[in-house]
Amino acid sequence: MSEKSAGTLAASGPGQPASKKRGRSPRIGAPRAPAGTLYRGNTGMWSWVLHRITGVAIFFFLLVHILDTALVRVSPEAYNAVINTYKTPIMGLGELGLVVAIGFHALNGLRIILIDFWGVGPKYHKLMFVVVILLLIVLLAGFVPRHLMHVFGG
């Protein structure tokens, strides 16, 4: 019984109203746009994507950052020469990107923890994503002008 297709079920007789209904429209039309699921395309998916991308970026920065800091064990000149390149305008903008990535990864990480451990976390995951973005904006409003002043002078 279970391996019968919908078509055979529909033809099996007028006894069941459900199969009768299916018999009227045996074809399933192609969706006009990718239909999506509960997950796909919404904040749940995009927060996950951003979490991965920012995580990978931060990881590779961390590798470089441990190596550049290790130069303090080589000589003051070597360390200062490398760290001075961090004070140039282009690297200054890179640091801005790094702080954006770290800020998002940190706040969204806390959101993930709340979804995992807080009883109503899964219920409010969308609201918490909005809160993450708002807190990030507040954080950056404090950081960005000050950092730009440090890098570009003023």
Added chain:
Amino acid sequence: MTTERIEAPRSARAARSSGRGINWEKWGWIYMRVSGVILVVLIFGHLFVNLVSGEGVNAIDFAFVAGKWADPFYIVWDTLLLWLALIHGANGMRTIVNDYASTRPYFTLFKKNVSLSTIFKGALLASTVILLILGTLVIYTFDPCLGDPQSSGLQEICAAK
């Protein structure tokens, strides 16, 4: 006529198979969350001290590092930062490798067939171990009077030694 049956996720068998030995994946999952919370505090503090306060990034040089590591507080802070962040990052990268890299034997390395996944995880493990050892040695063998104190601006402190 036979129907394939998938056991319910919370059945006795599922519970038994996960109860054998240490569940490393579970502890990895817990580690990401515990270290994550601590890292939020450690990294935001690190960013504030190094990029926001005072002259920001412009203040960072050899003498700045020497000044921080003269205080045991920052030695502990930076050691925790190094270990928690690097292991957190490496475990996250391992998750990504598990998701995207093929586990099919692909290369022959030392007469063994290895997958791209194994190569990536080997590289991750090696770089993590090397950087943890390097970073820890740098913090605990740091010498503020290394090289020419004239260039680090620490001649007054180092002249006394």
